[in-house]
Amino acid sequence: MQRVAPEVTMWLDSIAADAGAPLPTHFNFLRDELLAHANLLQDAAITRAGADTLDRTIVEPESDEAARLLERLILPVGLTSALQPRSILLGGWQEGLREHGDSPEGIVAALSDSRLQDLVGKAIEMSVVSAAWAL
Amino acid sequence: MNVLGRDDIERALAEEDLDRRLIITPLLDPGQVGRGAIDLRLGTEFLLLRRTRKPGLNPGMDSQQDVDEQQERVVVPFGEELWLHPRHFILASTLEFLGLPNDMSAYVVGRSSWGRLGLVVATAVYVHPGFHGCLTLELVNEGDSPICLTPGSRVAQLAVHRLESPSPAREDEDEKYYAPVRPQASRLSGERQEFVDLRRLGDQLRSRLG
Numbered sequence: 001m002q003r004v005a006p007e008v009t010m011w012l013d014s015i016a017a018d019a020g021a022p023l024p025t026h027f028n029f030l031r032d033e034l035l036a037h038a039n040l041l042q043d044a045a046i047t048r049a050g051a052d053t054l055d056r057t058i059v060e061p062e063s064d065e066a067a068r069l070l071e072r073l074i075l076p077v078g079l080t081s082a083l084q085p086r087s088i089l090l091g092g093w094q095e096g097l098r099e100h101g102d103s104p105e106g107i108v109a110a111l112s113d114s115r116l117q118d119l120v121g122k123a124i125e126m127s128v129v130s131a132a133w134a135l
Numbered sequence: 136m137n138v139l140g141r142d143d144i145e146r147a148l149a150e151e152d153l154d155r156r157l158i159i160t161p162l163l164d165p166g167q168v169g170r171g172a173i174d175l176r177l178g179t180e181f182l183l184l185r186r187t188r189k190p191g192l193n194p195g196m197d198s199q200q201d202v203d204e205q206q207e208r209v210v211v212p213f214g215e216e217l218w219l220h221p222r223h224f225i226l227a228s229t230l231e232f233l234g235l236p237n238d239m240s241a242y243v244v245g246r247s248s249w250g251r252l253g254l255v256v257a258t259a260v261y262v263h264p265g266f267h268g269c270l271t272l273e274l275v276n277e278g279d280s281p282i283c284l285t286p287g288s289r290v291a292q293l294a295v296h297r298l299e300s301p302s303p304a305r306e307d308e309d310e311k312y313y314a315p316v317r318p319q320a321s322r323l324s325g326e327r328q329e330f331v332d333l334r335r336l337g338d339q340l341r342s343r344l345g
Contacts, residue, residue, distance in 0.1 A: 072153055073267045073314045075232035077160045115314055122232070122269075122316035129213070129230075130161045 001090070004067070005097040011104055059087050066091020066123070067098070070116065076123045082130035083123075092120035139239075139295045141170050147239070147295070157295065158234030158267075163287075172292040174246065175229045178269060179286040180317040181217060182206045182226035194323035195330030206320050217284045219254070219276045226318040228269040230287060235266045237301040242294045243270060249290050253278020256291045264302045268315040 002009045023031065034041070052058045062083045066076035069091075076088050083091075096110025110116060139147060145168060147157035159173060167174040185207050192205070206226075211217045219225060235241060240263060245256030257273045272291060276282050284290075 069153075072234075074153065074158055074234050075160055075316070077232070082161065118316045119314065126161045126230075126232075130163065133161075133163045 001093070004094045005102045005106075007102040008097055008104065008107065059084070059090055062087030063090035063094060067094035070095035070119060071098070073119070075119055075126065077126045077130065082127045082134075085124045085127050088120060088123045088127060092116060137297050138171055139297060141168055143297075144168050144173060144295060147236075150236075155236045155238070156234070157236065157239060159231050159293075160234075161231065163230075167289065169292070172244075172294045174289040175231055175243070175270070175291045175293055176287050177272070177284060177290045178228040178230045178317070179211055179213065180228060181209045181211065182318045182320055183209055184224065194321065195327065195334070197324055199322070199324040202320050202324055208317075211284075211286050213286050215286070217286075218281045219274060219284055220281045221253070221276050221279055224273070224275050226320065227272045227274055227284075228315070228318040229272065229291065230269075232269050232316065233262065233266060233293070235262060235264055235295075237264045237303045238298045240264050240296050240298060241266075242296075243272070243291050244294065246290060246292055249282075252282055253280070254282050254290070262293070264298060265304050267313065269317065271315070271318045 062078075065078065066083055066088045069076040069079070076083060076091055093110065096113060096116055097106050099116070100106040100109035100113065144157070148159065148162070148168075150156040162168075162173075163176070167176075183206065185205050187205055189201075189205070192202070209217070217225075233241075240261065242260050243256065243262060244260065245254060249256070253276050255275045255277050257275055262270065270291075274284070274290075
């Protein structure tokens with residue numbers, strides 16, 4: 001994402017950097033609990049979604065292909081084999097920010113782009129269907 | 136204009152240049168590519184005509200909202216069925232997303248095995264060069280017995296033609312059905328002005344002829 005949308009990435013990083021600032025008491029409690037259980041939560045996410053879920057070296061090459069297909073209005077299921085749903089989702093964001101601008105406003109415009117949403121949603125569905133068919 | 140045979144179809148599906156590639160995705164089974172056509176599967180979304188208090192459909196007067204309100208969108212998941220009763224008409228779409236390069240067009244026809252049961256895949260037969268999207272299929276049961284439709288089953292086939300020269304879209308060309316991923320209701324309401332013009336033409340001719 002940093003390569004494709006540096007401005008949005010910087011904006012998100014700046015929001016995340018602010019997380020250490022003082023918060024109302026009830027938010028402090030939530031933040032402390034999340035920090036205390038961070039490893040547990042991460043382990044649970046990896047167990048549920050797969051070990052490569054958070055591995056960008058696996059997801060990003062596929063997301064580039066998804067974005068390339070979306071740019072040509074091709075359903076991004078994958079040219080030779082089915083892309084993983086999370087790669088399709090990331091590819092959708094890459095194409096959305098390329099099309100609508102690398103800015104916070106671009107995020108809103110990408111979320112409002114019904115054609116892009118339809119293509120990404122259908123592609124994720126077809127990716128799951130293709131994987132199930134192959135079993 | 137030549138019809139593509141199996142070898143040509145397979146070459147077109149594997150073309151490196153995406154702008155010249157024939158896209159059919161997902162192609163779940165390579166056996167869908169036949170000697171002169173590609174079998175297409177039924178998708179999971181359908182548009183059914185509602186019963187309304189309106190007297191009927193009038194493309195010259197109805198707004199797009201009128202048309203949409205007369206249709207009900209239904210999702211039938213894989214493994215479930217939709218029964219199409221005699222003389223009933225529904226809109227469905229292909230499971231596959233198609234992308235035709237600018238030098239190819241195609242015709243969609245029903246598979247004869249289904250036709251012999253009474254199922255007619257009708258009217259939206261010509262696919263323009265450059266079309267991208269899931270095709271809307273117009274299904275009618277012309278038989279006397281209800282027919283069970285199963286999402287994912289192969290109900291139609293696509294015969295692909297190569298044009299003598301590429302025919303890219305002009306900038307002003309209509310894209311009202313571009314890149315759909317589900318069945319599309321008629322967009323004739325977008326041509327209402329033409330119906331207004333035709334009524335005016337009729338009025339003028341009547342007044343001239345006395």
